[in-house]
Amino acid sequence: MTLNLENEQNHELPSDCEETARQVIRQVLASENCPYEAEVNLTFVDNDEIHRLNREFRQIDRATDVLSFPMTDWESPANYSCLEDDETAAGSFNPETGELLLGDIVISVERANEQAKEYGHSLKREISFLIAHSMLHLLGYDHMVPEEAAVMEQKQEAILQALGITRDPEVRS
Incomplete structure (x- = not known):
């Protein structure tokens, strides 16, 4: 798995942020039975930059916590069979590494x-949650209707629980 991480902001990140991000991404891929090695780009920004991106790409004129930009148009969430189609697969894999983009x-x-x-x-818990949430979006999940939201919430919680990343207020990293 390749994680391309960029920190384009000035707020302090948890000391183990990159390793935690890798763990969360791996856990999501495992829980969704991803049969491929994968590549993910993760960028940390400030409110001004995410506001700009949200306005540019979603036409929503306010800051948000996380944005997801999937590379694959999934027929259904984490249904990897769509990648067997030559047209879909052509832009979905890194030609140098063979990893799923x-x-x-x-x-x-x-x-x-x-x-x-x-x-x-x-x-650490909040960033882990946002990564898990966004990873599910990258795999085709959404939360536009209550049923979809319930599925995503259950999956996010299971992923974080499997890693022992809880809402424990005593852990302030």
Whole structure:
């Protein structure tokens, strides 16, 4: 698995942020039975930058916590059979490594900090949640209707529980 991580903001990240991101991504891929090695781009930004991206790509004029930019048009979530189609597969794999190009995750660390305080848990937990959430989007999941939202919520919680990343307010990393 390749993680391309960029930190384009000035807020402090948890000391083990990159390793935690790798663990969360691997756990999502395992829980979704991904048969491929994968490549993910993760960028940390501030509220101004995520606001700009949200306005540009979603026409929503406000900051948000995380944006997901999937590379594959999934027929159904984590249904890898669509990658057997030559047209879909052509742009879905890195020609140099053979890895599945899942897409980009952009997280506002500023917003993640605010939410961690609001929910009473660590920044590590909030960033882990946002990565798990976004990874599910990269695999074709959505939460536009209550049934889809319930599926995503259950999957996110199971992923974080499997890694022991809880809402424990005593862990402030």
